[in-house]
Amino acid sequence: MGGASGKSGHRVWRNARLATMADGATGLGIVEKGAVAARDGLIVYAGPEADMPAGQGAEIVDCEGRWITPGLIDCHTHLVYAGNRANEFEMRLAGATYQEVARAGGGIVSSVKSLRAASENELVAQTLPRVDALIAEGVTTVEVKSGYGLDADNEKKSLRAARRLADERPVTIRTTCLAAHALPPEAKGDKDAFIDLVADTILPQVAAEKLADAVDGFCEGIAFSPEQMARVFDKAKSLGLPVKLHADQLSNLHGAALAARYGALSADHLEYTDEEGAAAMAKAGTVATILPGAYYFIRETKKPPVDLFRRHGVKMAVATDSNPGTSPLTSLLLTMNMAATLFGMTVDECLAGVTREAARALGLLEQTGTLEAGKSADLAIWDIERPAELVYRMGFNPLHARIWRGQ
Numbered sequence: 001m002g003g004a005s006g007k008s009g010h011r012v013w014r015n016a017r018l019a020t021m022a023d024g025a026t027g028l029g030i031v032e033k034g035a036v037a038a039r040d041g042l043i044v045y046a047g048p049e050a051d052m053p054a055g056q057g058a059e060i061v062d063c064e065g066r067w068i069t070p071g072l073i074d075c076h077t078h079l080v081y082a083g084n085r086a087n088e089f090e091m092r093l094a095g096a097t098y099q100e101v102a103r104a105g106g107g108i109v110s111s112v113k114s115l116r117a118a119s120e121n122e123l124v125a126q127t128l129p130r131v132d133a134l135i136a137e138g139v140t141t142v143e144v145k146s147g148y149g150l151d152a153d154n155e156k157k158s159l160r161a162a163r164r165l166a167d168e169r170p171v172t173i174r175t176t177c178l179a180a181h182a183l184p185p186e187a188k189g190d191k192d193a194f195i196d197l198v199a200d201t202i203l204p205q206v207a208a209e210k211l212a213d214a215v216d217g218f219c220e221g222i223a224f225s226p227e228q229m230a231r232v233f234d235k236a237k238s239l240g241l242p243v244k245l246h247a248d249q250l251s252n253l254h255g256a257a258l259a260a261r262y263g264a265l266s267a268d269h270l271e272y273t274d275e276e277g278a279a280a281m282a283k284a285g286t287v288a289t290i291l292p293g294a295y296y297f298i299r300e301t302k303k304p305p306v307d308l309f310r311r312h313g314v315k316m317a318v319a320t321d322s323n324p325g326t327s328p329l330t331s332l333l334l335t336m337n338m339a340a341t342l343f344g345m346t347v348d349e350c351l352a353g354v355t356r357e358a359a360r361a362l363g364l365l366e367q368t369g370t371l372e373a374g375k376s377a378d379l380a381i382w383d384i385e386r387p388a389e390l391v392y393r394m395g396f397n398p399l400h401a402r403i404w405r406g407q
């Protein structure tokens, strides 16, 4: 690519303080007088500057004592949608119940209507400002779910639009098929028949066109039962796709344990998860994705059992859940503050949650999420004195520079 970068894309960021977030390091894996070297988009060194092997022809960037963390990762979003639901927000503020909003044509179904009416190009155009908001805060990888299409053509349109975001912006996109998100109007209340459509038609088509990196579902009273989700997961497994689950968000249907039984990459939300669920997740290595934005926005009062996850050694990721209905949030920095303030997560847990553990929740830990040789050179460089500032502030962005794949 040449241009700004040195010979053979060789670049060094020196005079920096590193939070490497390396697995097994204590705390944040801090290196006070650190440097990161990258070649051809990959980290070739991250550690004390004094120990760095001499590199020939490298372009040197002096970080003037700034902090470098891994590029941030938002591992749970519903970023591709059309329109918004600010009108429902106003109705709820005026005292309308969720049922009344739904009867007035609101809820997930209203987003389904808008998405079906939008072209793929329109979806990309409407989603890019949300991607840009994430990128502006140092995000280098974003997971994007479908789930507002709810038929084969519109689910595929959503996933294609999601993939195209990576052509438009310097960011890694991972796509997840969430066809089992809600019942579309044409299903006329028949959940089993819709799950048949998901398993027999939508997932095979999505897999054949390689549009999704994983399969997700919404396991909840108002959505699908554990038995229905198991049917979706069996199909996903037979198609070679890893699974994740919206589990135990509004009630305890033992979704966490179900996800663990299928070796899910992550179970997400988890407000109502019990100790059995946490133990099962620990055993399976399923990451707990904590989503404080939805908890805050729908004024939930039951908190996810962060203490249980700690005690059982369940890894915790933190994500925006960015969606038009329950979490219209596009700031991962604010999300960390919410996870700390609302759920008592520590600074170290929050930072690991948007880097290393978010990478793990996407099955990408070999590629990104920490500052270690061999991984993608995805970095965020911050104008801060200490890492806690990234979690402490609300509505302030101290990003100095963002590097994606070495550029």
Ligand code: DI6
Residues within 6 Å of the ligand: 107, 108, 111, 181, 218, 246, 249, 294, 323, 324, 325, 326
């Ligand atoms: N859980 C949620 O909170 C969102 N989806 C899900 O499975 C709601 C999405 C929406 O209301 O549009």
Ligand code: FE
Residues within 6 Å of the ligand: 076, 077, 078, 246, 321, 323
């Ligand atoms: Fe979600």
